[in-house]
Amino acid sequence: MSGICYPATGGEVYTYRVTSLDGLDLVALDRHLRAAGIPRAGELRAEFISGGRSNLTFLVYDDESKWVLRRPPLHGLTPSAHDMAREYRVVAALADSAVPVAGAVTMRDDDSVLGAPFQMVEYVPGQVVRTRAELEALGGPDVVSDCVDSLIRVLVDLHDIDPDAVGLSDFGKPTGYLERQVRRWGSQWQHVRLPDDPRDADVQRLHTRLADSVPPQSRTSIVHGDYRIDNTIVDAEDPKVVRAVLDWELSTLGDPLSDAALMCVHRDPALTVVFGEETAWTAPTMPSAEDLAHRYSVVSGQPLAHWDFQMALGYFKLGIIVAGIDFRRRVTADQQREPRVAAGGGQESDDAGDLLVQAVAVLISGGLAALN
Numbered sequence: 099m100s101g102i103c104y105p106a107t108g109g110e111v112y113t114y115r116v117t118s119l120d121g122l123d124l125v126a127l128d129r130h131l132r133a134a135g136i137p138r139a140g141e142l143r144a145e146f147i148s149g150g151r152s153n154l155t156f157l158v159y160d161d162e163s164k165w166v167l168r169r170p171p172l173h174g175l176t177p178s179a180h181d182m183a184r185e186y187r188v189v190a191a192l193a194d195s196a197v198p199v200a201g202a203v204t205m206r207d208d209d210s211v212l213g214a215p216f217q218m219v220e221y222v223p224g225q226v227v228r229t230r231a232e233l234e235a236l237g238g239p240d241v242v243s244d245c246v247d248s249l250i251r252v253l254v255d256l257h258d259i260d261p262d263a264v265g266l267s268d269f270g271k272p273t274g275y276l277e278r279q280v281r282r283w284g285s286q287w288q289h290v291r292l293p294d295d296p297r298d299a300d301v302q303r304l305h306t307r308l309a310d311s312v313p314p315q316s317r318t319s320i321v322h323g324d325y326r327i328d329n330t331i332v333d334a335e336d337p338k339v340v341r342a343v344l345d346w347e348l349s350t351l352g353d354p355l356s357d358a359a360l361m362c363v364h365r366d367p368a369l370t371v372v373f374g375e376e377t378a379w380t381a382p383t384m385p386s387a388e389d390l391a392h393r394y395s396v397v398s399g400q401p402l403a404h405w406d407f408q409m410a411l412g413y414f415k416l417g418i419i420v421a422g423i424d425f426r427r428r429v430t431a432d433q434q435r436e437p438r439v440a441a442g443g444g445q446e447s448d449d450a451g452d453l454l455v456q457a458v459a460v461l462i463s464g465g466l467a468a469l470n
Contacts, residue, residue: 119146121154121172123212130211134204137163153347157221164221165203169214171426183207184269185346186217188320191264196255198342224331224341230376233327233383236337242383245337247393249327252340253361254398257319257354264320270351272318279356279411280308283418290418290425297459304414304465311469313404321357323348326364326379358394359408362387363416368460371453372420406468413465417458424454 128142140161147155153168169182182205190202205217227233236242261267271278284305291298322329324345333339365387367380378384385393387409395402402408428451 119144119156121169121212121214122146122156122158122167124158126211127158127167130206131204136204139163153345158218159221165218166200166221167216167218169212169216181347182215182217184349186219188266188269188346188349189217189219191266191269192256192259195259195264197252197259198340200342200344222331222342223334225334225337226328226331226344227337227378228328228373228375229378230381233378233381239383241337243385245327245332246385246390247397248332248338248340249325249330250390250393250397252330252343253322253325253357254394256322256343257357257398259320261318261320261351266320266351269320269349272351273315275315275318275350275352276312276356276407276411277309279352279415280305280312283415284309287418287421290421292455297455297462300459300462300466301417304410304462304469307466307469308407308411308414311407313407315353316355316400316403317353318351319354319357321350321352321354322346323350323352323357323360325357325361328378353408354398355400355402355405355408356411358391358398358402359405360412360415361394362390363409363412363461363464365390366413366416366461366464368457368464369416369420371457372423374450410465410468413461413468417461417465420454420461421458424451424458427451427454 122144124142124144128138131138131142138160142158142160144159144167145157147157147166154171156167158165158167168185186202186205189199192199193201200219200222203218203220205215206212207215209215225232227236233242236245261269287301287305291301295301322343324347325343329345330343331341333341364379365384370377370380391402391405394400431451
């Protein structure tokens, strides 16, 4: 299958005769699509898509159309990270803006169709550059640099959009964003931490230092909340062309410098552990975090005010997100382990979990270092 906007992990295509994928009831979805007046042709089929580390993502298609459907994970949620209605709303609002997005198709913010909220958008042909190998396949350093310039231009375009002009004036509170972010991610740590967590002291220390040093908000804009190359689709032939920005689940109204700083924090090699492979955004051919920040400042015309705080907040936020990924992994592992233990099987080592625990510690340490 060519031009898939996300790389599929499995080769088998499921139809009604299989009934459903885990988390996706195709029969129920087809009833919803037909009731909503969305044109259909032939059997509805689907593939599970790799990529989203928080939401489940599927490629859904029939004989004439393709869509991408997202829904929350099956286990272990942080309370505010899976709002399908918000994600769908911002994509619909940006349809005619300078920011490329997939066309909004349908959504439900209840569990009446799939047992969980979901949103579905049009399929966008192109490529998602996730791995270092995929980045290197784009071309040499000049090609990568030009691609990054395009990505930063799109982020600046997003931050330049007047929320009122696209119907998003109430998408978040216009002031107090930084205070709320510090408070929100500090509270979410309580949901995903380990019992007697050895990282707790450093997390609490970084949280306190951030809370005690919140600067004035630079300005208010729409922020993506998780912007990097693998949350975009670039053109399959010309990677300087950004076809769509993906994964809007953390978007809101906030400080654009916070958005830019998180993009820079994503360069930290500790994140390779999270994705289980050499990622594109942490590759040595990518511009450094300092270079990314400079490019953003030049294109936006905005000074990097209170940048140490913004970077520390980015490290804090990303550390808690990775802890949430580990939490969901542990919940799933525990559910799978219980039947084995009951049947007399032994305990298994958890090297992946240990690496994620270490990655969180590295990110929190990075936040503390940014404030020194």
